[in-house]
Amino acid sequence: MTYALWKLGKAERIxxxxxxxxRSPFQGEFTxxxxxDECLKFLxxxxxxxxxxxxxxxxxxxxxxxxxxxxxKQLNAKDVTMYGVPxxxxxxxxxxxxxxxxxQAVLQLLETTFLTLxxxxxxxxxxxxxxxxxxxxxxxxxxxxxxRAQGPDGGLSASKYCYVGGFDGTxxxxxxxxxxxxxxxxxxHAYVSSFSTLSEIPLTTIQxxxxxxPVVNFVxxxxxxxxxxxxVIGYLSEEANDxxxxxxxxxxxxxxxxxxxxxxxxxxxRSGLLNYCAVACALxxxxxxxxxxxxxxxxxxxxxxxxxxxxxxxANQFSLPWIAQTLIVASNDINEDTLYSLNEQGHSIDCxxxxxxxxxxxxxxxxxxVYKVLLSCLLTPYLV
Numbered sequence: 274m275t276y277a278l279w280k281l282g283k284a285e286r287i288x289x290x291x292x293x294x295x296r297s298p299f300q301g302e303f304t305x306x307x308x309x310d311e312c313l314k315f316l317x318x319x320x321x322x323x324x325x326x327x328x329x330x331x332x333x334x335x336x337x338x339x340x341x342x343x344x345x346k347q348l349n350a351k352d353v354t355m356y357g358v359p360x361x362x363x364x365x366x367x368x369x370x371x372x373x374x375x376x377q378a379v380l381q382l383l384e385t386t387f388l389t390l391x392x393x394x395x396x397x398x399x400x401x402x403x404x405x406x407x408x409x410x411x412x413x414x415x416x417x418x419x420x421r422a423q424g425p426d427g428g429l430s431a432s433k434y435c436y437v438g439g440f441d442g443t444x445x446x447x448x449x450x451x452x453x454x455x456x457x458x459x460x461x462h463a464y465v466s467s468f469s470t471l472s473e474i475p476l477t478t479i480q481x482x483x484x485x486x487p488v489v490n491f492v493x494x495x496x497x498x499x500x501x502x503x504x505v506i507g508y509l510s511e512e513a514n515d516x517x518x519x520x521x522x523x524x525x526x527x528x529x530x531x532x533x534x535x536x537x538x539x540x541x542x543r544s545g546l547l548n549y550c551a552v553a554c555a556l557x558x559x560x561x562x563x564x565x566x567x568x569x570x571x572x573x574x575x576x577x578x579x580x581x582x583x584x585x586x587x588a589n590q591f592s593l594p595w596i597a598q599t600l601i602v603a604s605n606d607i608n609e610d611t612l613y614s615l616n617e618q619g620h621s622i623d624c625x626x627x628x629x630x631x632x633x634x635x636x637x638x639x640x641x642x643v644y645k646v647l648l649s650c651l652l653t654p655y656l657v
Contacts, residue, residue, distance in 0.1 A: 298399055471496075482560030
């Protein structure tokens, strides 16, 4: 297209293009506009390198004049003026999100890049905002989508724009580094299942916070607490998985002030919850406070309510009131409909980790932004 414009003498004619969408995504009434910052960066750095031009020589027909390649080497966006709605704004169909004025050939070359930078960014930010509305303002939302995203670049974009759309943090450490997004997460099932017995844990100690307190064998302390707690919440200590306890002990040893355990690798209530409470109470005895649990399978509403009930029981029995407020995180293919369903059922979940349905936007895979000529240099109106 650019070669045709150049060959016809229209490359330097001034034109105006608008970028907009015709329908809001997810059969909704609004869209969160994102991608403007990346479009500005692209515009500021727009040029063709010698390597770019050499490649174009290989793929364009041999009939292309040498002067066109000279033109490309000198091409930049210094004569382009760009207007845009502020990033993160709520926008509506057919309202221009970005408008650019400048030489028609340059504006034509911006089309595909601008569309790819705006389409997904706005789509996933809107999806995130809908999750926020469904969850409610008081719940925490964490983006856990990197494993299911469309490649590492898609994962980074998802983390960035989900944060814009209302999420509180991400499990994507690189996104945290690049975009200053709070990084949150837990360990994986694979970590838990990599332990089989408590014998895999060496003599483990954690330095008590209080000066003068003796250092104790942390494994033995956890086993003592598991026996005491099992009778209180009605589960047998022998039914709990020792490999899971070993995994929790190891994780707590590494992060005594940041212990948040995934409790559904085996049996959420009879093993995971019991083992978590044992480690949490052992940490408390040494002056540390654990954070909470994550449930990644099963009936999330029911399990969260039972977990909260047991936390309250343990808190009352052992005079540890903070345990009653233990953070409960839920994950497992959560979508917008799941959140509304959980609210209808009633639950005790404090935080959601959302991945697949968030970053892949399964309800609608593309926004459908378009980039259309508004005016030519002769101020001739065009239909859009």
